[in-house]
Structures are given as C-alpha cells and as structure tokens.
Amino acid sequence: MVSLTPNELLKVLKVASASKRNHCMILFAFRFGMRASEVCDLRLSDIDRKNGTITVRRLKGSKTSVGHMTNVQGQPLLSATRVLNAWLDERQDASDFVFTSQKGGKLDRSAFFRMFQAVATEAGLSPEKRHPHCLKHSLGFAMVEANRSLTTIQNALGHRSVASTGIYAQPSREQVDHAIQATLLELF
Numbered sequence: 001m002v003s004l005t006p007n008e009l010l011k012v013l014k015v016a017s018a019s020k021r022n023h024c025m026i027l028f029a030f031r032f033g034m035r036a037s038e039v040c041d042l043r044l045s046d047i048d049r050k051n052g053t054i055t056v057r058r059l060k061g062s063k064t065s066v067g068h069m070t071n072v073q074g075q076p077l078l079s080a081t082r083v084l085n086a087w088l089d090e091r092q093d094a095s096d097f098v099f100t101s102q103k104g105g106k107l108d109r110s111a112f113f114r115m116f117q118a119v120a121t122e123a124g125l126s127p128e129k130r131h132p133h134c135l136k137h138s139l140g141f142a143m144v145e146a147n148r149s150l151t152t153i154q155n156a157l158g159h160r161s162v163a164s165t166g167i168y169a170q171p172s173r174e175q176v177d178h179a180i181q182a183t184l185l186e187l188f
Helices: 007-017 020-031 036-041 080-090 109-122 135-143 150-157 162-169 175-188
Strands: 053-056 065-068
Touching: 007 020, 007 109, 007 135, 020 080, 020 109, 020 135, 036 109, 053 162, 065 150, 109 135, 135 150, 150 162
Parallel strands: none
Antiparallel strands: 053 065
16 A cells, blocks of 8 residues: 655645645645545535534545544644635635536546646656555554554544554554564563
C-alpha cells in the first residue's frame, strides 16, 4: 500500500495551493481519509461551517462519519477551515456540490484523478504515488506512526470493520528491526 511521507504531502499541498479548489480537495481527501468519489460527492449541506464539521458519506460499505475541521498551528497548508473558507469565498457555482467543475456542477472523480496526477507530478512524486487514494492511506499510516489506537484510525477512515484498518498497523521492516534492537538493549 502506497502512502505519502509528511514532506511529500506538504509538497503536494504547496503545488495544489495555486488553486483554492484543488488545495481544498486534496487536503480534505487526506485530512478526512476520503476516496476521490467521496470528495466529488461532498455537498454544501455536508459542511457545517458554524460548528466546523464535515459529514463524509462513505462508499464501499464504510460508515458515514463526522469530522471536525481544524486549523493546524504553524501549518497553513493543513488548515482545513481556512482552506475551505478560501475556496467557498471564491467559488461562484450555484451547484449543491462543494467541488465543482470549470463548466459548473459536480466534478467527476476522473477529473479529480487527473488533477491529482498533475499536481503530484509537479511536486516530484514517483509514479506509484500519483493516485489520490494514496491520501487516504497516508492518513492511516500517519496515525499509526503517531501511535493512535486502531479504533481511532478505524473511525477516522470510516471503516466498518477494524480488520480493514489492520492493514495500516503492519510494521515496516525498519520498524521491526528497530523494535528488536530496542528489546535486545532492554534485555541485555
């Protein structure tokens, strides 16, 4: 499973920030662990700006989840509230969809895919990391790296089953080697 490192994510967001819509789409896909179709299906009625929440209507048998939009101190590229407000202030489409196409109306997921590929290419990502689903995986792996519980990650990604979330808990060879080394140092 392919994911972005924190530095790669910031590079992608920096490139995407040339367009308020693209920046917001990519940030939301990462921040709320959304699939491309879920980003494109997001409606204005799913956003509660007053309370700072977003309702994500998950696909593929996952459960609907509500997340809080927050700003990340010192990281404007990761500040969901600020980025969303900038996009909605600029947006001029009467559509109920949050992310609209240049022709108006709902953005197609293939257009999101092409946009993400272009942004990821410009950011210098390797070809296997130029798929928007990497953003969802990146959130899962980042939460594991931060030692969040599997049930917390499950809820963040909208998984119905913790078994679906378990794939993120698989340690890398480097993590296993580090754990073995630490154990040996503790024992001997």
